Amino acid sequence: MRIVRIFVSEKSKEGLWSIHLNGEPQNEFRKFFNLMGDIEWLHNFFANNKADLYSGYFGPVTIDNAGERTMDEAEEMEDTLNDYSKAGFTGGDNLQHLFKPLNNFEYSITVHQKSKARIRNGWLRLYAIRLAENCFLVTGGAIKLTADMKRTHLQRELRKLEQAKAFLRENGIEYPEDLNTYLHG
Protein backbone atom coordinates (compact mmCIF):
# COMPACT_ATOMS: atom_id res chain seq x y z
CA MET A 1 0.00 0.00 0.00
CA ARG A 2 1.15 3.53 -0.81
CA ILE A 3 -0.18 6.99 0.02
CA VAL A 4 -0.94 9.55 -2.67
CA ARG A 5 -1.57 13.27 -2.23
CA ILE A 6 -4.84 14.34 -3.87
CA PHE A 7 -4.86 17.98 -2.74
CA VAL A 8 -3.15 19.29 0.35
CA SER A 9 -2.48 22.81 1.64
CA GLU A 10 1.24 23.17 2.40
CA LYS A 11 0.38 25.95 4.83
CA SER A 12 -2.41 24.48 6.93
CA LYS A 13 -1.64 20.81 6.10
CA GLU A 14 -5.34 20.23 5.51
CA GLY A 15 -6.49 18.23 2.54
CA LEU A 16 -7.17 14.89 1.01
CA TRP A 17 -4.92 11.85 0.61
CA SER A 18 -5.69 8.46 -0.87
CA ILE A 19 -4.40 4.96 -0.46
CA HIS A 20 -2.99 3.22 -3.54
CA LEU A 21 -3.22 -0.55 -3.22
CA ASN A 22 -0.41 -2.74 -4.54
CA GLY A 23 -1.17 -4.16 -7.96
CA GLU A 24 -3.83 -1.55 -8.73
CA PRO A 25 -3.25 0.82 -11.66
CA GLN A 26 -4.84 3.81 -9.90
CA ASN A 27 -5.20 5.13 -6.37
CA GLU A 28 -8.58 4.46 -4.77
CA PHE A 29 -9.82 8.05 -4.98
CA ARG A 30 -9.05 8.43 -8.68
CA LYS A 31 -10.37 4.93 -9.41
CA PHE A 32 -13.70 5.77 -7.76
CA PHE A 33 -14.40 8.84 -9.91
CA ASN A 34 -13.24 7.08 -13.07
CA LEU A 35 -15.58 4.15 -12.39
CA MET A 36 -18.53 6.45 -11.71
CA GLY A 37 -18.10 7.80 -15.23
CA ASP A 38 -17.66 4.39 -16.85
CA ILE A 39 -21.08 3.47 -18.29
CA GLU A 40 -20.17 -0.14 -19.02
CA TRP A 41 -19.11 -0.60 -15.40
CA LEU A 42 -22.25 1.13 -14.08
CA HIS A 43 -24.53 -0.93 -16.35
CA ASN A 44 -22.90 -4.17 -15.14
CA PHE A 45 -23.04 -3.08 -11.51
CA PHE A 46 -26.76 -2.27 -11.61
CA ALA A 47 -27.56 -5.40 -13.66
CA ASN A 48 -25.74 -7.50 -11.02
CA ASN A 49 -27.49 -5.69 -8.16
CA LYS A 50 -30.95 -5.55 -9.73
CA ALA A 51 -32.70 -6.99 -6.69
CA ASP A 52 -31.35 -4.21 -4.45
CA LEU A 53 -32.09 -1.61 -7.11
CA TYR A 54 -35.72 -2.71 -7.41
CA SER A 55 -36.18 -3.36 -3.69
CA GLY A 56 -37.65 0.07 -3.13
CA TYR A 57 -35.09 1.35 -0.61
CA PHE A 58 -34.52 4.27 -2.99
CA GLY A 59 -37.87 3.79 -4.75
CA PRO A 60 -38.24 1.79 -7.95
CA VAL A 61 -35.38 2.75 -10.27
CA THR A 62 -34.51 1.48 -13.76
CA ILE A 63 -30.89 0.76 -14.74
CA ASP A 64 -30.81 3.84 -17.01
CA ASN A 65 -32.17 6.09 -14.28
CA ALA A 66 -29.77 4.57 -11.77
CA GLY A 67 -26.89 5.44 -14.07
CA GLU A 68 -28.10 9.02 -14.48
CA ARG A 69 -28.55 9.39 -10.77
CA THR A 70 -25.07 8.02 -10.06
CA MET A 71 -23.48 10.42 -12.53
CA ASP A 72 -25.41 13.35 -11.02
CA GLU A 73 -24.12 12.48 -7.55
CA ALA A 74 -20.55 11.82 -8.70
CA GLU A 75 -20.48 15.17 -10.51
CA GLU A 76 -21.75 17.02 -7.46
CA MET A 77 -19.27 15.29 -5.18
CA GLU A 78 -16.33 15.77 -7.54
CA ASP A 79 -17.18 19.43 -8.22
CA THR A 80 -17.42 20.12 -4.49
CA LEU A 81 -14.01 18.56 -3.83
CA ASN A 82 -12.48 20.25 -6.85
CA ASP A 83 -13.81 23.61 -5.65
CA TYR A 84 -12.36 22.98 -2.17
CA SER A 85 -9.01 22.17 -3.73
CA LYS A 86 -9.03 25.43 -5.67
CA ALA A 87 -10.40 27.66 -2.90
CA GLY A 88 -8.04 26.40 -0.21
CA PHE A 89 -9.08 26.05 3.40
CA THR A 90 -9.74 29.57 4.53
CA GLY A 91 -13.23 29.70 6.01
CA GLY A 92 -16.50 28.58 4.48
CA ASP A 93 -17.31 24.98 3.75
CA ASN A 94 -14.57 22.43 4.13
CA LEU A 95 -13.90 18.71 4.01
CA GLN A 96 -15.35 18.18 7.44
CA HIS A 97 -18.75 19.28 6.11
CA LEU A 98 -18.60 16.60 3.46
CA PHE A 99 -17.17 13.69 5.49
CA LYS A 100 -19.25 12.35 8.37
CA PRO A 101 -18.58 9.49 10.80
CA LEU A 102 -19.11 6.10 9.13
CA ASN A 103 -21.50 4.99 11.83
CA ASN A 104 -24.79 6.89 11.59
CA PHE A 105 -25.21 6.79 15.37
CA GLU A 106 -21.84 8.32 16.09
CA TYR A 107 -22.12 12.05 16.61
CA SER A 108 -18.69 13.04 17.90
CA ILE A 109 -15.78 13.53 15.54
CA THR A 110 -12.53 11.91 16.58
CA VAL A 111 -9.07 11.45 15.14
CA HIS A 112 -8.56 8.39 12.89
CA GLN A 113 -12.26 7.93 12.67
CA LYS A 114 -13.66 5.89 9.81
CA SER A 115 -15.65 8.38 7.76
CA LYS A 116 -17.81 8.65 4.66
CA ALA A 117 -18.72 11.41 2.27
CA ARG A 118 -22.09 11.44 0.57
CA ILE A 119 -24.59 13.72 -1.09
CA ARG A 120 -27.74 14.20 0.98
CA ASN A 121 -30.10 11.24 0.40
CA GLY A 122 -27.67 9.86 -2.14
CA TRP A 123 -26.29 6.36 -2.60
CA LEU A 124 -22.68 7.20 -3.44
CA ARG A 125 -20.13 6.85 -0.67
CA LEU A 126 -16.52 7.88 -0.44
CA TYR A 127 -14.86 6.12 2.50
CA ALA A 128 -11.98 7.68 4.41
CA ILE A 129 -10.08 7.78 7.69
CA ARG A 130 -10.04 11.10 9.46
CA LEU A 131 -6.41 11.93 10.28
CA ALA A 132 -6.97 15.41 11.69
CA GLU A 133 -9.28 18.36 11.24
CA ASN A 134 -9.99 18.71 7.51
CA CYS A 135 -7.47 16.01 6.71
CA PHE A 136 -8.73 12.68 5.37
CA LEU A 137 -7.21 9.55 3.86
CA VAL A 138 -9.58 8.10 1.25
CA THR A 139 -9.69 4.30 1.20
CA GLY A 140 -12.31 3.77 -1.52
CA GLY A 141 -15.86 4.38 -2.57
CA ALA A 142 -19.04 2.53 -3.42
CA ILE A 143 -22.63 2.65 -4.56
CA LYS A 144 -24.63 1.72 -1.48
CA LEU A 145 -28.13 0.50 -2.36
CA THR A 146 -28.87 -1.19 0.96
CA ALA A 147 -29.33 0.05 4.52
CA ASP A 148 -26.60 -2.24 5.88
CA MET A 149 -23.03 -3.01 4.81
CA LYS A 150 -23.53 -6.74 4.14
CA ARG A 151 -23.10 -6.75 0.36
CA THR A 152 -19.77 -8.11 -0.94
CA HIS A 153 -18.63 -4.82 -2.48
CA LEU A 154 -19.36 -2.95 0.77
CA GLN A 155 -17.57 -5.58 2.86
CA ARG A 156 -14.57 -5.00 0.61
CA GLU A 157 -14.69 -1.29 1.48
CA LEU A 158 -14.75 -2.09 5.19
CA ARG A 159 -11.72 -4.35 4.74
CA LYS A 160 -9.86 -1.54 2.96
CA LEU A 161 -10.63 0.82 5.85
CA GLU A 162 -9.11 -1.78 8.19
CA GLN A 163 -6.09 -2.31 5.92
CA ALA A 164 -5.48 1.43 5.81
CA LYS A 165 -5.68 1.69 9.60
CA ALA A 166 -3.21 -1.18 9.95
CA PHE A 167 -0.90 0.51 7.43
CA LEU A 168 -1.00 3.77 9.41
CA ARG A 169 -0.31 1.93 12.65
CA GLU A 170 2.61 -0.01 11.13
CA ASN A 171 4.08 3.26 9.92
CA GLY A 172 3.93 5.05 13.19
CA ILE A 173 0.72 7.02 12.76
CA GLU A 174 -1.16 6.01 15.88
CA TYR A 175 -4.87 6.20 16.54
CA PRO A 176 -7.19 5.34 19.41
CA GLU A 177 -9.11 2.08 19.40
CA ASP A 178 -11.99 1.89 16.99
CA LEU A 179 -15.21 3.38 18.29
CA ASN A 180 -17.35 2.27 15.39
CA THR A 181 -19.35 -0.78 14.62
CA TYR A 182 -20.03 -1.45 10.98
CA LEU A 183 -23.77 -1.82 11.07
CA HIS A 184 -24.64 1.40 9.33
CA GLY A 185 -22.36 2.65 6.60
Added chain:
Amino acid sequence: MDDIFKRLIELESDEPSNWKAEADYRRANRAWRRKSATIAFKVLEALRVQGLSQKDLAEKMEVSPQQISKIVKGHENLTLDTIVKLEMALGIKIIVDNRDDNKSAA
Protein backbone atom coordinates in the same frame (compact mmCIF):
# COMPACT_ATOMS: atom_id res chain seq x y z
CA MET B 1 -1.09 17.62 12.92
CA ASP B 2 2.51 18.59 12.06
CA ASP B 3 3.76 15.15 13.12
CA ILE B 4 1.10 13.35 11.09
CA PHE B 5 1.83 15.57 8.10
CA LYS B 6 5.57 14.91 8.32
CA ARG B 7 4.96 11.19 8.47
CA LEU B 8 2.53 11.32 5.52
CA ILE B 9 5.11 13.16 3.42
CA GLU B 10 7.68 10.45 4.25
CA LEU B 11 5.23 7.75 3.18
CA GLU B 12 4.00 9.62 0.11
CA SER B 13 4.29 7.94 -3.30
CA ASP B 14 6.21 9.77 -6.05
CA GLU B 15 3.40 9.25 -8.52
CA PRO B 16 1.15 12.26 -9.09
CA SER B 17 -2.56 11.57 -8.51
CA ASN B 18 -3.73 13.13 -11.83
CA TRP B 19 -7.21 13.51 -10.38
CA LYS B 20 -7.42 17.29 -10.68
CA ALA B 21 -6.71 17.30 -14.41
CA GLU B 22 -9.26 14.52 -14.90
CA ALA B 23 -11.87 16.34 -12.78
CA ASP B 24 -11.35 19.55 -14.77
CA TYR B 25 -11.67 17.62 -18.03
CA ARG B 26 -14.87 15.91 -16.89
CA ARG B 27 -16.38 19.24 -15.85
CA ALA B 28 -15.42 21.04 -19.06
CA ASN B 29 -16.76 18.22 -21.25
CA ARG B 30 -19.82 17.34 -19.20
CA ALA B 31 -22.52 18.22 -21.76
CA TRP B 32 -21.39 15.88 -24.53
CA ARG B 33 -20.22 13.21 -22.08
CA ARG B 34 -23.75 12.96 -20.65
CA LYS B 35 -25.16 12.50 -24.17
CA SER B 36 -22.49 9.89 -24.80
CA ALA B 37 -23.48 8.14 -21.56
CA THR B 38 -27.15 8.03 -22.61
CA ILE B 39 -26.16 6.45 -25.92
CA ALA B 40 -23.87 3.96 -24.15
CA PHE B 41 -26.76 2.81 -21.93
CA LYS B 42 -28.96 2.33 -25.02
CA VAL B 43 -26.25 0.35 -26.81
CA LEU B 44 -25.51 -1.86 -23.78
CA GLU B 45 -29.20 -2.58 -23.29
CA ALA B 46 -29.63 -3.45 -26.98
CA LEU B 47 -26.61 -5.78 -26.82
CA ARG B 48 -28.04 -7.47 -23.73
CA VAL B 49 -31.55 -7.91 -25.20
CA GLN B 50 -30.21 -9.22 -28.53
CA GLY B 51 -27.61 -11.46 -26.90
CA LEU B 52 -24.77 -9.81 -28.83
CA SER B 53 -21.21 -9.26 -27.66
CA GLN B 54 -19.21 -6.08 -28.20
CA LYS B 55 -17.09 -8.06 -30.65
CA ASP B 56 -20.22 -8.93 -32.66
CA LEU B 57 -21.10 -5.23 -32.80
CA ALA B 58 -17.58 -4.30 -33.87
CA GLU B 59 -17.80 -6.80 -36.74
CA LYS B 60 -21.23 -5.54 -37.82
CA MET B 61 -20.00 -1.95 -37.84
CA GLU B 62 -16.60 -2.83 -39.29
CA VAL B 63 -14.77 -0.97 -36.55
CA SER B 64 -12.23 -2.12 -33.97
CA PRO B 65 -13.35 -3.69 -30.67
CA GLN B 66 -11.42 -0.87 -28.97
CA GLN B 67 -13.76 1.69 -30.51
CA ILE B 68 -16.82 -0.21 -29.28
CA SER B 69 -15.22 -0.35 -25.83
CA LYS B 70 -14.88 3.45 -25.81
CA ILE B 71 -18.49 3.87 -27.00
CA VAL B 72 -19.98 1.65 -24.26
CA LYS B 73 -17.90 3.36 -21.59
CA GLY B 74 -19.52 6.65 -22.64
CA HIS B 75 -16.14 8.21 -23.34
CA GLU B 76 -16.51 8.80 -27.06
CA ASN B 77 -17.52 12.11 -28.63
CA LEU B 78 -19.55 10.34 -31.30
CA THR B 79 -19.96 11.55 -34.87
CA LEU B 80 -23.34 11.40 -36.56
CA ASP B 81 -21.87 8.79 -38.90
CA THR B 82 -21.03 6.52 -35.96
CA ILE B 83 -24.46 7.07 -34.40
CA VAL B 84 -26.19 6.06 -37.65
CA LYS B 85 -23.94 2.97 -37.91
CA LEU B 86 -24.91 2.02 -34.35
CA GLU B 87 -28.60 2.47 -35.18
CA MET B 88 -28.33 0.28 -38.27
CA ALA B 89 -26.23 -2.43 -36.64
CA LEU B 90 -28.54 -2.74 -33.64
CA GLY B 91 -31.87 -1.86 -35.28
CA ILE B 92 -32.56 0.84 -32.69
CA LYS B 93 -33.28 4.56 -32.82
CA ILE B 94 -30.76 6.70 -30.96
CA ILE B 95 -31.75 10.07 -32.42
CA VAL B 96 -35.50 10.32 -32.91
CA ASP B 97 -36.70 13.23 -35.05
CA ASN B 98 -40.20 14.55 -35.70
CA ARG B 99 -40.40 12.89 -39.10
CA ASP B 100 -40.08 9.49 -37.38
CA ASP B 101 -43.00 10.38 -35.11
CA ASN B 102 -45.11 11.54 -38.04
CA LYS B 103 -44.35 8.38 -40.02
CA SER B 104 -45.36 6.11 -37.19
CA ALA B 105 -48.55 8.12 -36.60
CA ALA B 106 -49.56 7.98 -40.28
